[in-house]
Amino acid sequence: MSATQPDSAAFLALNLDSEAVLKRFVQADGWQTRYREIMLLGKQLPKLDESLKVASAQVKGCESTVWLYHRQIDQQHYFVADSDARIVKGLIALLLIACHGKTAEQIQAFDLNQFFETLGLAGQLSPSRTNGLLAVAQTIQSVAI
Amino acid sequence: MQLLALRAQFPALEQTLDGYPLCYLDTAATSQKPQSVLDAMADFYRYDNANVHRAAHQLSARSTAKYEAVRDKVQAFVNAQRREEIIFTHGTTEAINQVAWGLNQKLDSNSVILVDTAAHHANIVPWQQLAQRTGAKVIAIPLADDGRIDQQAYQALVAQSPSIVAINHVSNVLGTVNPVQAMVAQAKAAGALTLVDGAQAVAHKRVDMQEIDCDFYVFSGHKMYGPTGVGILYGRYQQLDTLTPLLTGGEMIEQVSFDGTSFNTLPNRLEAGTPAIAEVIGLGAAIDYIANLPQAATQKREAELVNYLQTQLQQLGGITLYAAHNDNCGAVAFNLNGEHHQDVGILLDQQGVAIRCGHHCAMPLMHSLQISGCCRASIGVYTSHEDIDRFIEALSSVKAMLID
Numbered sequence: 001m002s003a004t005q006p007d008s009a010a011f012l013a014l015n016l017d018s019e020a021v022l023k024r025f026v027q028a029d030g031w032q033t034r035y036r037e038i039m040l041l042g043k044q045l046p047k048l049d050e051s052l053k054v055a056s057a058q059v060k061g062c063e064s065t066v067w068l069y070h071r072q073i074d075q076q077h078y079f080v081a082d083s084d085a086r087i088v089k090g091l092i093a094l095l096l097i098a099c100h101g102k103t104a105e106q107i108q109a110f111d112l113n114q115f116f117e118t119l120g121l122a123g124q125l126s127p128s129r130t131n132g133l134l135a136v137a138q139t140i141q142s143v144a145i
Numbered sequence: 146m147q148l149l150a151l152r153a154q155f156p157a158l159e160q161t162l163d164g165y166p167l168c169y170l171d172t173a174a175t176s177q178k179p180q181s182v183l184d185a186m187a188d189f190y191r192y193d194n195a196n197v198h199r200a201a202h203q204l205s206a207r208s209t210a211k212y213e214a215v216r217d218k219v220q221a222f223v224n225a226q227r228r229e230e231i232i233f234t235h236g237t238t239e240a241i242n243q244v245a246w247g248l249n250q251k252l253d254s255n256s257v258i259l260v261d262t263a264a265h266h267a268n269i270v271p272w273q274q275l276a277q278r279t280g281a282k283v284i285a286i287p288l289a290d291d292g293r294i295d296q297q298a299y300q301a302l303v304a305q306s307p308s309i310v311a312i313n314h315v316s317n318v319l320g321t322v323n324p325v326q327a328m329v330a331q332a333k334a335a336g337a338l339t340l341v342d343g344a345q346a347v348a349h350k351r352v353d354m355q356e357i358d359c360d361f362y363v364f365s366g367h368k369m370y371g372p373t374g375v376g377i378l379y380g381r382y383q384q385l386d387t388l389t390p391l392l393t394g395g396e397m398i399e400q401v402s403f404d405g406t407s408f409n410t411l412p413n414r415l416e417a418g419t420p421a422i423a424e425v426i427g428l429g430a431a432i433d434y435i436a437n438l439p440q441a442a443t444q445k446r447e448a449e450l451v452n453y454l455q456t457q458l459q460q461l462g463g464i465t466l467y468a469a470h471n472d473n474c475g476a477v478a479f480n481l482n483g484e485h486h487q488d489v490g491i492l493l494d495q496q497g498v499a500i501r502c503g504h505h506c507a508m509p510l511m512h513s514l515q516i517s518g519c520c521r522a523s524i525g526v527y528t529s530h531e532d533i534d535r536f537i538e539a540l541s542s543v544k545a546m547l548i549d
């Protein structure tokens with residue numbers, strides 16, 4: 001990952017109320033509700049400073065552009081991420097609910113498929129999807145070691 | 146009513162996705178297949194399966210006859226002068242690679258290759274590779290502001306005596322139609338070989354090799370109601386006959402010994418290995434299918450559908466259309482202003498609407514339009530006005546969701 005990084009404050013700023021979010025997803029009926037939630041969630045991820053939207057921070061394999069920064073503080077792994085597409089940004093926020101501020105063991109043990117299945121979003125992970133969610137998840141799991 | 150009967154021949158169209166009936170507007174990526182094509186392939190495996198050109202037995206004679214009969218069909222379909230000018234490939238991509246590889250000996254560091262800015266990557270990358278091998282230079286033919294080829298710039302480039310000119314017949318993204326006949330004539334007058342990529346043309350237009358007069362014309366079966374895994378390289382006999390084969394091995398030889406090998410004559414010399422026999426048979430059925438459509442009426446209806454798509458999108462508002470001319474063919478490219486094409490695609494998919502969103506294997510075109518990607522809706526013989534109405538309705542709800 002690139003030499004310039006967001007500062008520690010940016011890594012620690014993200015605070016998603018995971019329980020409330022997950023509950024809303026499980027209760028959501030219909031695609032409209034589910035995708036509205038995803039996009040609202042994406043809006044909660046802070047916008048990445050333009051100067052940090054650099055090629056070296058891009059996750060390859062996404063049709064939309066995704067930037068991802070990682071920092072380990074003590075035993076915890078923190079992430080800053082952004083995308084130019086709303087749904088992907090929301091899906092990444094969901095990933096971060098599961099991985100942000102967690103230990104390497106927790107992140108490695110995280111069952112991506114099961115997580116998205118519970119949320120009613122299993123289809124979003126299939127390799128035929130160009131949203132790149134799988135690539136982002138793989139990157140997160142490969143840096144959090 | 147007629148259209149209902151026609152649609153009934155395409156079994157894949159009769160399905161629902163999460164309760165929404167499929168609205169298939171991605172024919173430019175690959176078309177759906179009529180029952181006659183599915184049957185022809187299944188029947189081949191069920192009754193006639195044997196390798197071609199090899200065995201003395203009756204089954205092989207039958208499969209060879211059916212396979213070679215498709216060559217005649219393709220010859221008639223594109224009005225080629227000789228059946229040997231029709232080479233079966235795996236698709237457009239392989240066909241262009243064969244031509245580009247085959248010209249290794251004919252180019253050097255002084256050579257220039259002109260390539261359509263709107264070309265599919267399959268009609269760009271093989272030329273770049275050829276340029277790397279030979280030291281030749283690839284120059285992009287620029288587009289004018291209206292998204293069509295800048296004909297003045299083209300003429301100036303042709304004046305540089307290029308060795309090869311490679312262009313679209315129809316753009317897979319924009320649906321724009323190049324004036325191929327005039328462009329080929331100019332290239333030819335300058336001494337260039339010409340390749341026209343007809344992948345997006347053959348399902349919608351009658352193409353005539355004597356009229357277009359290009360040296361090479363290529364297309365894929367799967368975009369013209371036929372199967373994947375088969376495509377056509379048409380080439381003028383003298384040009385094909387001097388191409389270095391891309392693939393070598395069985396079927397394409399005359400004599401093999403460890404002292405040396407001599408190649409077979411056309412078409413075999415460019416068809417190494419066991420071909421995709423069932424797919425070729427399927428392609429034959431697809432050509433029959435197209436030939437049996439009322440040609441003038443079908444073209445008129447398809448042109449109307451493209452115009453209907455363009456005007457409905459325009460009326461929805463908040464949409465940017467790219468190079469939307471009323472003589473476009475098959476496809477309409479657009480973006481929802483301020484929104485990412487991928488978001489639009491995902492939300493349409495939730496409603497059973499299948500379109501393609503992305504760079505469409507045409508990154509230089511995206512660059513020229515100064516966009517990272519776009520949405521493309523494309524039509525086929527089975528597309529109805531209702532499909533387009535449903536698409537517009539779904540897009541309208543996407544718009545409401547994204548811009549609230």
Ligand SMILES: Cc1ncc(COP(=O)(O)O)c(C=O)c1O
Nearest residue numbers: 236237238265267317344345365
């Ligand atoms: C204009 C054009 N050229 C080439 C291709 C490549 O065709 P295929 O993938 O069948 O080889 C396509 C299809 O995607 C196309 O639309």
